Amino acid sequence: MSVARFRPNVTVACIVRYQDKFLLVEEIIDGVKKLNQPAGHLEWGESLPDAAKRELKEEAGIQAEPTGLCGIYLNPTADKPLTYLRFGFVFELTHLPTCTSTEENIIAWHWLTAEQIIERAGQLRSPAAIQCVQDTLQGKLLPLNILRFTPIATED
Numbered sequence: 001m002s003v004a005r006f007r008p009n010v011t012v013a014c015i016v017r018y019q020d021k022f023l024l025v026e027e028i029i030d031g032v033k034k035l036n037q038p039a040g041h042l043e044w045g046e047s048l049p050d051a052a053k054r055e056l057k058e059e060a061g062i063q064a065e066p067t068g069l070c071g072i073y074l075n076p077t078a079d080k081p082l083t084y085l086r087f088g089f090v091f092e093l094t095h096l097p098t099c100t101s102t103e104e105n106i107i108a109w110h111w112l113t114a115e116q117i118i119e120r121a122g123q124l125r126s127p128a129a130i131q132c133v134q135d136t137l138q139g140k141l142l143p144l145n146i147l148r149f150t151p152i153a154t155e156d
Helices: 048-060 114-119 128-137
Strands: 009-018 021-029 032-036 039-041 068-076 083-093 106-112
Touching (some): 021 114, 068 128
Antiparallel strands (some): 009 039, 021 106
């Protein structure tokens, strides 16, 4: 009997902070409204920070640079054999942006305090969203230079 090789889904999450509030996107997932940080899957050939910047632009229309990494989270799902390896990138904003999205399933944006996010735990797409906010508030950010990326060699 052959066992398939386990491969977690690599995702990036954008923990976007403006003053004491964090950005959550409201999206429709399988017909249900969910809240999440702007987040998505790493695409082939891109670095982790570039993936986070792309997701933030696609889901909130914000162009910004991450200031650190709040953590790396391994989250298996209970209902199917699926595990997410999530990299939490922190973005500290100096002004409140107007949000837009290129994705049809995103219907709103919310700036919430940590307490408000915890109150809405049942609406969150990922339980890691609360942990990312709490880790960010603790201020123990990992520097981005711990991440290494070897670009794909191209022939000119």
